[in-house]
Amino acid sequence: MKRRYLLLVVLLPVLFIISTGFIVKDDKGNAIAAMWFKNQADTFVTPTLESFVPDFPGGFNSPVLGTSYIGFKEALAFSESSGNYFAVNRLGYKGRYQFGQSTLKWVGVDSARDFMSSPAMQESAFDALVARNKYVLRExxxxFDGKTIGGHKVTESGLIAAAHLCGAGNVKKFLDSGGEDVFADANNVPLTSYLSRFGNFDTSIIPANASAKATL
Known part of the structure:
Protein backbone atom coordinates (compact mmCIF):
# COMPACT_ATOMS: atom_id res chain seq x y z
CA MET A 1 0.00 0.00 0.00
CA LYS A 2 2.83 2.37 0.91
CA ARG A 3 4.62 1.53 -2.35
CA ARG A 4 1.51 2.43 -4.37
CA TYR A 5 1.17 5.70 -2.47
CA LEU A 6 4.80 6.60 -3.05
CA LEU A 7 4.51 5.70 -6.75
CA LEU A 8 1.48 7.97 -7.06
CA VAL A 9 3.31 10.82 -5.34
CA VAL A 10 6.19 10.48 -7.81
CA LEU A 11 4.10 10.06 -10.96
CA LEU A 12 1.66 12.94 -10.46
CA PRO A 13 4.29 15.71 -10.73
CA VAL A 14 5.84 13.99 -13.75
CA LEU A 15 2.49 13.78 -15.53
CA PHE A 16 1.85 17.44 -14.76
CA ILE A 17 5.19 18.48 -16.26
CA ILE A 18 4.60 16.39 -19.40
CA SER A 19 1.12 17.78 -19.92
CA THR A 20 2.15 21.40 -19.48
CA GLY A 21 5.80 21.53 -20.44
CA PHE A 22 5.22 21.74 -24.18
CA ILE A 23 2.64 24.52 -24.11
CA VAL A 24 3.67 27.82 -25.66
CA LYS A 25 2.03 30.88 -24.10
CA ASP A 26 1.74 34.47 -25.17
CA ASP A 27 2.65 37.47 -23.01
CA LYS A 28 -0.76 37.33 -21.34
CA GLY A 29 -0.36 33.71 -20.32
CA ASN A 30 -2.77 32.31 -22.91
CA ALA A 31 -1.82 28.98 -24.45
CA ILE A 32 -1.26 29.40 -28.18
CA ALA A 33 0.18 26.04 -29.24
CA ALA A 34 0.82 22.65 -27.70
CA MET A 35 3.80 21.28 -29.49
CA TRP A 36 3.68 17.59 -30.43
CA PHE A 37 0.72 16.88 -28.15
CA LYS A 38 -1.73 19.12 -30.02
CA ASN A 39 -4.62 17.29 -31.58
CA GLN A 40 -3.86 17.10 -35.30
CA ALA A 41 -7.51 17.72 -36.14
CA ASP A 42 -7.39 21.16 -34.49
CA THR A 43 -6.52 24.24 -36.46
CA PHE A 44 -4.06 26.91 -35.47
CA VAL A 45 -4.21 30.38 -36.95
CA THR A 46 -0.64 31.58 -37.29
CA PRO A 47 0.26 34.98 -35.85
CA THR A 48 1.67 37.74 -37.95
CA LEU A 49 5.43 38.06 -38.23
CA GLU A 50 5.51 41.25 -36.20
CA SER A 51 3.69 39.54 -33.31
CA PHE A 52 6.50 37.13 -32.58
CA VAL A 53 9.74 38.16 -34.31
CA PRO A 54 11.34 41.23 -32.75
CA ASP A 55 12.45 43.92 -35.18
CA PHE A 56 16.17 43.70 -34.50
CA PRO A 57 18.25 46.10 -36.60
CA GLY A 58 20.20 43.26 -38.15
CA GLY A 59 17.31 40.83 -38.52
CA PHE A 60 16.35 37.90 -36.34
CA ASN A 61 19.04 35.38 -35.39
CA SER A 62 18.68 32.60 -32.86
CA PRO A 63 20.99 33.33 -29.91
CA VAL A 64 21.86 29.62 -29.72
CA LEU A 65 21.99 28.52 -33.36
CA GLY A 66 23.40 31.76 -34.71
CA THR A 67 23.47 32.14 -38.48
CA SER A 68 23.64 28.42 -39.28
CA TYR A 69 21.19 26.78 -41.66
CA ILE A 70 19.43 25.20 -38.68
CA GLY A 71 19.19 28.67 -37.18
CA PHE A 72 17.63 29.88 -40.43
CA LYS A 73 15.05 27.10 -40.37
CA GLU A 74 14.19 27.66 -36.73
CA ALA A 75 13.82 31.42 -37.15
CA LEU A 76 11.61 31.05 -40.22
CA ALA A 77 9.51 28.29 -38.63
CA PHE A 78 8.99 30.46 -35.56
CA SER A 79 7.67 33.35 -37.64
CA GLU A 80 5.46 31.07 -39.74
CA SER A 81 3.79 28.97 -37.05
CA SER A 82 5.64 29.38 -33.75
CA GLY A 83 7.32 26.13 -34.76
CA ASN A 84 4.09 24.10 -34.67
CA TYR A 85 4.14 21.10 -37.03
CA PHE A 86 0.35 20.78 -36.77
CA ALA A 87 -0.49 24.41 -37.55
CA VAL A 88 -3.12 25.24 -40.19
CA ASN A 89 -3.89 28.90 -40.74
CA ARG A 90 -7.15 30.50 -41.88
CA LEU A 91 -6.07 30.29 -45.53
CA GLY A 92 -5.27 26.59 -45.33
CA TYR A 93 -1.48 26.84 -45.22
CA LYS A 94 -0.13 23.84 -43.40
CA GLY A 95 2.61 22.73 -41.07
CA ARG A 96 5.61 24.22 -39.39
CA TYR A 97 6.63 26.20 -42.47
CA GLN A 98 3.10 26.92 -43.74
CA PHE A 99 3.03 25.21 -47.12
CA GLY A 100 0.26 25.85 -49.62
CA GLN A 101 -1.18 23.05 -51.73
CA SER A 102 0.61 24.09 -54.92
CA THR A 103 3.95 24.27 -53.10
CA LEU A 104 3.42 20.82 -51.63
CA LYS A 105 2.91 19.42 -55.11
CA TRP A 106 5.96 21.30 -56.37
CA VAL A 107 8.19 19.47 -53.90
CA GLY A 108 6.55 16.09 -54.55
CA VAL A 109 4.11 15.82 -51.65
CA ASP A 110 0.82 14.27 -52.80
CA SER A 111 -0.87 13.72 -49.45
CA ALA A 112 -1.50 16.67 -47.15
CA ARG A 113 -2.55 14.19 -44.46
CA ASP A 114 0.80 12.39 -44.60
CA PHE A 115 2.58 15.75 -44.62
CA MET A 116 0.77 16.96 -41.51
CA SER A 117 1.42 13.75 -39.61
CA SER A 118 5.15 13.63 -40.34
CA PRO A 119 7.55 16.25 -38.96
CA ALA A 120 10.35 14.49 -40.86
CA MET A 121 8.50 14.97 -44.15
CA GLN A 122 7.90 18.64 -43.35
CA GLU A 123 11.61 19.19 -42.73
CA SER A 124 12.48 17.37 -45.95
CA ALA A 125 9.88 19.38 -47.87
CA PHE A 126 11.36 22.63 -46.60
CA ASP A 127 14.87 21.58 -47.65
CA ALA A 128 13.53 20.64 -51.08
CA LEU A 129 11.80 24.01 -51.40
CA VAL A 130 15.01 25.84 -50.50
CA ALA A 131 16.89 23.83 -53.14
CA ARG A 132 14.27 24.58 -55.82
CA ASN A 133 14.07 28.28 -54.98
CA LYS A 134 17.86 28.45 -55.05
CA TYR A 135 17.81 27.03 -58.55
CA VAL A 136 15.09 29.38 -59.79
CA LEU A 137 16.88 32.39 -58.26
CA ARG A 138 20.44 31.26 -58.98
CA GLU A 139 21.22 34.06 -61.47
CA PHE A 144 22.46 40.81 -56.35
CA ASP A 145 24.01 39.11 -53.30
CA GLY A 146 25.56 41.81 -51.10
CA LYS A 147 23.91 44.71 -52.92
CA THR A 148 21.30 47.07 -51.52
CA ILE A 149 18.01 47.22 -53.41
CA GLY A 150 15.21 49.53 -52.37
CA GLY A 151 17.02 50.26 -49.13
CA HIS A 152 17.36 46.58 -48.22
CA LYS A 153 20.54 44.53 -48.26
CA VAL A 154 20.21 41.43 -50.44
CA THR A 155 21.59 38.10 -49.24
CA GLU A 156 21.03 34.54 -50.39
CA SER A 157 19.15 33.54 -47.24
CA GLY A 158 17.04 36.69 -47.40
CA LEU A 159 16.05 35.96 -50.99
CA ILE A 160 15.17 32.36 -50.11
CA ALA A 161 13.06 33.52 -47.16
CA ALA A 162 11.30 36.10 -49.35
CA ALA A 163 10.62 33.41 -51.95
CA HIS A 164 9.14 31.24 -49.20
CA LEU A 165 6.78 34.08 -48.31
CA CYS A 166 5.64 35.12 -51.76
CA GLY A 167 7.20 32.88 -54.43
CA ALA A 168 10.38 33.25 -56.44
CA GLY A 169 8.54 35.07 -59.24
CA ASN A 170 7.65 37.99 -56.99
CA VAL A 171 11.22 38.11 -55.70
CA LYS A 172 12.43 38.46 -59.29
CA LYS A 173 9.94 41.29 -59.91
CA PHE A 174 11.23 43.10 -56.83
CA LEU A 175 14.84 42.86 -57.98
CA ASP A 176 14.08 43.64 -61.63
CA SER A 177 12.17 46.76 -60.59
CA GLY A 178 15.02 48.05 -58.46
CA GLY A 179 12.97 47.57 -55.32
CA GLU A 180 9.82 49.33 -56.56
CA ASP A 181 7.57 46.27 -56.98
CA VAL A 182 7.10 44.97 -53.42
CA PHE A 183 4.70 42.07 -52.96
CA ALA A 184 2.86 41.61 -49.65
CA ASP A 185 1.06 38.44 -48.53
CA ALA A 186 -2.49 38.06 -47.22
CA ASN A 187 -1.33 39.22 -43.77
CA ASN A 188 0.12 42.35 -45.39
CA VAL A 189 3.69 41.23 -44.70
CA PRO A 190 5.95 42.61 -47.47
CA LEU A 191 8.67 40.47 -48.99
CA THR A 192 11.20 43.11 -47.89
CA SER A 193 10.42 42.18 -44.29
CA TYR A 194 11.61 38.61 -44.87
CA LEU A 195 14.47 39.81 -47.04
CA SER A 196 15.85 41.84 -44.13
CA ARG A 197 14.86 39.72 -41.15
CA PHE A 198 16.29 36.50 -42.52
CA GLY A 199 19.37 37.87 -44.19
CA ASN A 200 22.94 36.80 -43.45
CA PHE A 201 22.18 33.17 -42.58
CA ASP A 202 24.39 30.47 -44.06
CA THR A 203 22.23 28.47 -46.47
CA SER A 204 25.14 27.09 -48.48
CA ILE A 205 24.58 23.57 -47.12
CA ILE A 206 21.59 23.18 -49.48
CA PRO A 207 22.64 23.09 -53.16
CA ALA A 208 20.45 24.45 -55.94
CA ASN A 209 18.37 21.64 -57.38
CA ALA A 210 15.61 22.05 -59.95
CA SER A 211 14.11 18.63 -59.19
CA ALA A 212 14.45 18.40 -55.40
CA LYS A 213 11.71 16.35 -53.75
CA ALA A 214 10.62 15.73 -50.18
CA THR A 215 11.70 12.33 -48.92
CA LEU A 216 11.46 10.33 -45.70
Missing part, protein backbone atom coordinates in the same frame (compact mmCIF):
# COMPACT_ATOMS: atom_id res chain seq x y z
CA UNK A 140 19.64 36.67 -59.20
CA UNK A 141 21.58 35.41 -56.19
CA UNK A 142 24.82 35.72 -58.15
CA UNK A 143 23.92 39.18 -59.46
Missing amino acids: YINA
Whole structure:
Protein backbone atom coordinates (compact mmCIF):
# COMPACT_ATOMS: atom_id res chain seq x y z
CA MET A 1 0.00 0.00 0.00
CA LYS A 2 2.83 2.37 0.91
CA ARG A 3 4.62 1.53 -2.35
CA ARG A 4 1.51 2.43 -4.37
CA TYR A 5 1.17 5.70 -2.47
CA LEU A 6 4.80 6.60 -3.05
CA LEU A 7 4.51 5.70 -6.75
CA LEU A 8 1.48 7.97 -7.06
CA VAL A 9 3.31 10.82 -5.34
CA VAL A 10 6.19 10.48 -7.81
CA LEU A 11 4.10 10.06 -10.96
CA LEU A 12 1.66 12.94 -10.46
CA PRO A 13 4.29 15.71 -10.73
CA VAL A 14 5.84 13.99 -13.75
CA LEU A 15 2.49 13.78 -15.53
CA PHE A 16 1.85 17.44 -14.76
CA ILE A 17 5.19 18.48 -16.26
CA ILE A 18 4.60 16.39 -19.40
CA SER A 19 1.12 17.78 -19.92
CA THR A 20 2.15 21.40 -19.48
CA GLY A 21 5.80 21.53 -20.44
CA PHE A 22 5.22 21.74 -24.18
CA ILE A 23 2.64 24.52 -24.11
CA VAL A 24 3.67 27.82 -25.66
CA LYS A 25 2.03 30.88 -24.10
CA ASP A 26 1.74 34.47 -25.17
CA ASP A 27 2.65 37.47 -23.01
CA LYS A 28 -0.76 37.33 -21.34
CA GLY A 29 -0.36 33.71 -20.32
CA ASN A 30 -2.77 32.31 -22.91
CA ALA A 31 -1.82 28.98 -24.45
CA ILE A 32 -1.26 29.40 -28.18
CA ALA A 33 0.18 26.04 -29.24
CA ALA A 34 0.82 22.65 -27.70
CA MET A 35 3.80 21.28 -29.49
CA TRP A 36 3.68 17.59 -30.43
CA PHE A 37 0.72 16.88 -28.15
CA LYS A 38 -1.73 19.12 -30.02
CA ASN A 39 -4.62 17.29 -31.58
CA GLN A 40 -3.86 17.10 -35.30
CA ALA A 41 -7.51 17.72 -36.14
CA ASP A 42 -7.39 21.16 -34.49
CA THR A 43 -6.52 24.24 -36.46
CA PHE A 44 -4.06 26.91 -35.47
CA VAL A 45 -4.21 30.38 -36.95
CA THR A 46 -0.64 31.58 -37.29
CA PRO A 47 0.26 34.98 -35.85
CA THR A 48 1.67 37.74 -37.95
CA LEU A 49 5.43 38.06 -38.23
CA GLU A 50 5.51 41.25 -36.20
CA SER A 51 3.69 39.54 -33.31
CA PHE A 52 6.50 37.13 -32.58
CA VAL A 53 9.74 38.16 -34.31
CA PRO A 54 11.34 41.23 -32.75
CA ASP A 55 12.45 43.92 -35.18
CA PHE A 56 16.17 43.70 -34.50
CA PRO A 57 18.25 46.10 -36.60
CA GLY A 58 20.20 43.26 -38.15
CA GLY A 59 17.31 40.83 -38.52
CA PHE A 60 16.35 37.90 -36.34
CA ASN A 61 19.04 35.38 -35.39
CA SER A 62 18.68 32.60 -32.86
CA PRO A 63 20.99 33.33 -29.91
CA VAL A 64 21.86 29.62 -29.72
CA LEU A 65 21.99 28.52 -33.36
CA GLY A 66 23.40 31.76 -34.71
CA THR A 67 23.47 32.14 -38.48
CA SER A 68 23.64 28.42 -39.28
CA TYR A 69 21.19 26.78 -41.66
CA ILE A 70 19.43 25.20 -38.68
CA GLY A 71 19.19 28.67 -37.18
CA PHE A 72 17.63 29.88 -40.43
CA LYS A 73 15.05 27.10 -40.37
CA GLU A 74 14.19 27.66 -36.73
CA ALA A 75 13.82 31.42 -37.15
CA LEU A 76 11.61 31.05 -40.22
CA ALA A 77 9.51 28.29 -38.63
CA PHE A 78 8.99 30.46 -35.56
CA SER A 79 7.67 33.35 -37.64
CA GLU A 80 5.46 31.07 -39.74
CA SER A 81 3.79 28.97 -37.05
CA SER A 82 5.64 29.38 -33.75
CA GLY A 83 7.32 26.13 -34.76
CA ASN A 84 4.09 24.10 -34.67
CA TYR A 85 4.14 21.10 -37.03
CA PHE A 86 0.35 20.78 -36.77
CA ALA A 87 -0.49 24.41 -37.55
CA VAL A 88 -3.12 25.24 -40.19
CA ASN A 89 -3.89 28.90 -40.74
CA ARG A 90 -7.15 30.50 -41.88
CA LEU A 91 -6.07 30.29 -45.53
CA GLY A 92 -5.27 26.59 -45.33
CA TYR A 93 -1.48 26.84 -45.22
CA LYS A 94 -0.13 23.84 -43.40
CA GLY A 95 2.61 22.73 -41.07
CA ARG A 96 5.61 24.22 -39.39
CA TYR A 97 6.63 26.20 -42.47
CA GLN A 98 3.10 26.92 -43.74
CA PHE A 99 3.03 25.21 -47.12
CA GLY A 100 0.26 25.85 -49.62
CA GLN A 101 -1.18 23.05 -51.73
CA SER A 102 0.61 24.09 -54.92
CA THR A 103 3.95 24.27 -53.10
CA LEU A 104 3.42 20.82 -51.63
CA LYS A 105 2.91 19.42 -55.11
CA TRP A 106 5.96 21.30 -56.37
CA VAL A 107 8.19 19.47 -53.90
CA GLY A 108 6.55 16.09 -54.55
CA VAL A 109 4.11 15.82 -51.65
CA ASP A 110 0.82 14.27 -52.80
CA SER A 111 -0.87 13.72 -49.45
CA ALA A 112 -1.50 16.67 -47.15
CA ARG A 113 -2.55 14.19 -44.46
CA ASP A 114 0.80 12.39 -44.60
CA PHE A 115 2.58 15.75 -44.62
CA MET A 116 0.77 16.96 -41.51
CA SER A 117 1.42 13.75 -39.61
CA SER A 118 5.15 13.63 -40.34
CA PRO A 119 7.55 16.25 -38.96
CA ALA A 120 10.35 14.49 -40.86
CA MET A 121 8.50 14.97 -44.15
CA GLN A 122 7.90 18.64 -43.35
CA GLU A 123 11.61 19.19 -42.73
CA SER A 124 12.48 17.37 -45.95
CA ALA A 125 9.88 19.38 -47.87
CA PHE A 126 11.36 22.63 -46.60
CA ASP A 127 14.87 21.58 -47.65
CA ALA A 128 13.53 20.64 -51.08
CA LEU A 129 11.80 24.01 -51.40
CA VAL A 130 15.01 25.84 -50.50
CA ALA A 131 16.89 23.83 -53.14
CA ARG A 132 14.27 24.58 -55.82
CA ASN A 133 14.07 28.28 -54.98
CA LYS A 134 17.86 28.45 -55.05
CA TYR A 135 17.81 27.03 -58.55
CA VAL A 136 15.09 29.38 -59.79
CA LEU A 137 16.88 32.39 -58.26
CA ARG A 138 20.44 31.26 -58.98
CA GLU A 139 21.22 34.06 -61.47
CA TYR A 140 19.64 36.67 -59.20
CA ILE A 141 21.58 35.41 -56.19
CA ASN A 142 24.82 35.72 -58.15
CA ALA A 143 23.92 39.18 -59.46
CA PHE A 144 22.46 40.81 -56.35
CA ASP A 145 24.01 39.11 -53.30
CA GLY A 146 25.56 41.81 -51.10
CA LYS A 147 23.91 44.71 -52.92
CA THR A 148 21.30 47.07 -51.52
CA ILE A 149 18.01 47.22 -53.41
CA GLY A 150 15.21 49.53 -52.37
CA GLY A 151 17.02 50.26 -49.13
CA HIS A 152 17.36 46.58 -48.22
CA LYS A 153 20.54 44.53 -48.26
CA VAL A 154 20.21 41.43 -50.44
CA THR A 155 21.59 38.10 -49.24
CA GLU A 156 21.03 34.54 -50.39
CA SER A 157 19.15 33.54 -47.24
CA GLY A 158 17.04 36.69 -47.40
CA LEU A 159 16.05 35.96 -50.99
CA ILE A 160 15.17 32.36 -50.11
CA ALA A 161 13.06 33.52 -47.16
CA ALA A 162 11.30 36.10 -49.35
CA ALA A 163 10.62 33.41 -51.95
CA HIS A 164 9.14 31.24 -49.20
CA LEU A 165 6.78 34.08 -48.31
CA CYS A 166 5.64 35.12 -51.76
CA GLY A 167 7.20 32.88 -54.43
CA ALA A 168 10.38 33.25 -56.44
CA GLY A 169 8.54 35.07 -59.24
CA ASN A 170 7.65 37.99 -56.99
CA VAL A 171 11.22 38.11 -55.70
CA LYS A 172 12.43 38.46 -59.29
CA LYS A 173 9.94 41.29 -59.91
CA PHE A 174 11.23 43.10 -56.83
CA LEU A 175 14.84 42.86 -57.98
CA ASP A 176 14.08 43.64 -61.63
CA SER A 177 12.17 46.76 -60.59
CA GLY A 178 15.02 48.05 -58.46
CA GLY A 179 12.97 47.57 -55.32
CA GLU A 180 9.82 49.33 -56.56
CA ASP A 181 7.57 46.27 -56.98
CA VAL A 182 7.10 44.97 -53.42
CA PHE A 183 4.70 42.07 -52.96
CA ALA A 184 2.86 41.61 -49.65
CA ASP A 185 1.06 38.44 -48.53
CA ALA A 186 -2.49 38.06 -47.22
CA ASN A 187 -1.33 39.22 -43.77
CA ASN A 188 0.12 42.35 -45.39
CA VAL A 189 3.69 41.23 -44.70
CA PRO A 190 5.95 42.61 -47.47
CA LEU A 191 8.67 40.47 -48.99
CA THR A 192 11.20 43.11 -47.89
CA SER A 193 10.42 42.18 -44.29
CA TYR A 194 11.61 38.61 -44.87
CA LEU A 195 14.47 39.81 -47.04
CA SER A 196 15.85 41.84 -44.13
CA ARG A 197 14.86 39.72 -41.15
CA PHE A 198 16.29 36.50 -42.52
CA GLY A 199 19.37 37.87 -44.19
CA ASN A 200 22.94 36.80 -43.45
CA PHE A 201 22.18 33.17 -42.58
CA ASP A 202 24.39 30.47 -44.06
CA THR A 203 22.23 28.47 -46.47
CA SER A 204 25.14 27.09 -48.48
CA ILE A 205 24.58 23.57 -47.12
CA ILE A 206 21.59 23.18 -49.48
CA PRO A 207 22.64 23.09 -53.16
CA ALA A 208 20.45 24.45 -55.94
CA ASN A 209 18.37 21.64 -57.38
CA ALA A 210 15.61 22.05 -59.95
CA SER A 211 14.11 18.63 -59.19
CA ALA A 212 14.45 18.40 -55.40
CA LYS A 213 11.71 16.35 -53.75
CA ALA A 214 10.62 15.73 -50.18
CA THR A 215 11.70 12.33 -48.92
CA LEU A 216 11.46 10.33 -45.70
